[in-house]
Amino acid sequence: MEGKRTYSKTRIAPTPSGFLHLGNVVSFVRTVGLAKSFGARILLRIDDMDRERVVPEYVQDIFDVLNFLELPWEEGPRNVKEFEREWSQVHRMGMYREALEDLREKGDVFACSCSRAKVMRDSPDGVYAGTCRDKELSF
Numbered sequence: 001m002e003g004k005r006t007y008s009k010t011r012i013a014p015t016p017s018g019f020l021h022l023g024n025v026v027s028f029v030r031t032v033g034l035a036k037s038f039g040a041r042i043l044l045r046i047d048d049m050d051r052e053r054v055v056p057e058y059v060q061d062i063f064d065v066l067n068f069l070e071l072p073w074e075e076g077p078r079n080v081k082e083f084e085r086e087w088s089q090v091h092r093m094g095m096y097r098e099a100l101e102d103l104r105e106k107g108d109v110f111a112c113s114c115s116r117a118k119v120m121r122d123s124p125d126g127v128y129a130g131t132c133r134d135k136e137l138s139f
Contacts, residue, residue: 010035011043012066012073016058017050020065032071044076049089059083111137 012028014020035042046062048054059080066073077083089096103109112132114122123129 007038007040011045013045015047017053042073044073
């Protein structure tokens with residue numbers, strides 16, 4: 001069908017900084033529905049970049065909720081041990097640092113002190129206007 005977008009993959013990306021709530025469940029159910037309608041695979045990508053706030057019980061809660069609700073995912077960890085051993089974002093930190101350094105060298109990254117609220121006030125469509133690009137704020 002011409003003009004119809006196709007997607008091969010989507011993701012469920014909870015953050016283990018608290019127990020899941022109804023908003024998470026609604027998002028997960030919607031993602032599963034969209035994936036089915038587009039024939040896309042689902043990746044469980046637990047966003048544990050903020051390691052100080054990650055609590056093992058919160059990671060376990062993600063698996064408990066997904067399994068209890070029988071929400072499917074084709075890729076990603078199946079349990080906490082597998083998550084920590086193979087899927088934690090910690091394993092990608094070297095790659096993230098390298099990408100950030102490449103962007104710095106090209107001058108394509110800069111520090112910004114603007115809050116989301118300020119960005120929305122300055123640009124109601126939510127597109128960042130580059131307010132801090134030339135301020136040379138330190139990281």
